Amino acid sequence: MSGNKLIAAGSSRLRKAADSSVDPAVPAELQKNVTVPTAQQASVDGSGASVFARGRVLSADDIKGTPEEQLAFVTERLHEIDLAGKRAEDFTVLNKAVLLEVAQQRELHRVAGHTNFAVWAAGVLDIEPKYVFELLQDAARIRAIGELGPDLAQHLTRASARKVMADVIAGQGLEAAQVVMTEGLAQAAQQGKRRPTASLLASIAKELTKPSIPEQETRSEISDPPAEPPAPVTPAAVAALERAVSSLKERVYSPLAPGAVQAALDADPVSTQNHLEQLEKDVRRVMKRLTAATRAAAAATERSEAPAG
Template structure:
């Protein structure tokens, strides 16, 4: 996908709010600061935050028992790390927006430059190639916003954003939500805070690849019709697993559940309970089926 197509895709993925200052991909508190509401040096922090007002902490802030000190330090590190990532996204989005305007309106010509990238690189004091990387990353940040905050917040690296933006573009938001949910699950199993680009790419390829049934060897001299490599009953089990992965997982994505409950809490609860009942029934049947398969394996072993 070319840079311009990616930027267009990012722009169209999420619609702007009525207030043109508000971008759905950026935390509201950060946007309030950008709009001039509140102290600019607080960078979107609440007044109760230890970092409010741009405050730098010291040893005097860490008190209490050793356990309490450890908890305080850990919590503040997580807080400032999350704030840093959000501020970086905010910066990239605004740089990208300004560069897009300058490029579309050819403002570099007004500045006496014939080459847009060279003009922008001079303004930002970066290499010309970085200008287009920044434009593309801003588009990707907007694109992954369609996943919902609960999932998008874990895409803190440009490489991971690129993978998921491509997944959204190629397979749609619901498929991308399944990939991201599975990525978070596997990352947790591996002891990581968030999935890497390589992990997300691998999961997307596995989920998108069509199932290839095992091909049994057949005699070249046999005139008998070929026996189906996978019985209909086995194919039905494959389809059931695929249906759960592609339909149930996306429906239970935190952002989608929240939207359903916000629309009608009572009806949302009823439908969740109905889904729970069906899944429990399916779980009981699955347990019985697994026991039957174990018995069959034991019999074959004898």
């Protein structure tokens, strides 16, 4: 009787859902059931639908307008589909990891007649056994960098970069990792790159924790003037605040200028509105922390200036 119940439950779960036409390997934002009439529109129309909605494949006829408009369309769509592909890869890795983790915890490989979990999983996925654990580790890193927020995490598309930032989060904390990512994006932009490399992020993280000790110079005690006192060492926490101030001016203040906002609205009003709303939420959270921080600083100043009892 219990077997029949299990079969019935399994059958109900296997029925097609109302949204069964949605391809789970394609990011949701590309699957809106809306027809986009021309490619001269932006990546989304007023309803928020992408030109790649429901897995639509473009053709040469979609790319129209002036040469400048065609170039802009091609460039923007390449960036869009590249990012969508990265999200689909993350989707695949995360879901594979959940299935493998449950199978390992419940020892389901033994039900299949295997004593070694990695060998069983490798056979199912048609990969080498060592890659099973690399997949699980990468999934854990994807979850970890998710704490950075979508605006920062979306730039960590390579496993090597995810590893660096996951280690920073584990070793230095989330706020330090956010500083590293923000600085990494700024330096990458200066180098003409869309996202920071793993080596660049590792270098920034190392500099963040390294005390700034001035280099010692040898001099003659007779002819050389007396050495200047060494510059004070900047603690890592103070350096993080300094970087946060610089980053705020460069990456937040300028894009909010009236002209910059209007240009963004002209290019994509829907995405601009979404970004502004998210920024407003983040600023409110920052203001709460900033208020608490300034109160703590004021209290510390009062204690230091109070006469000794």
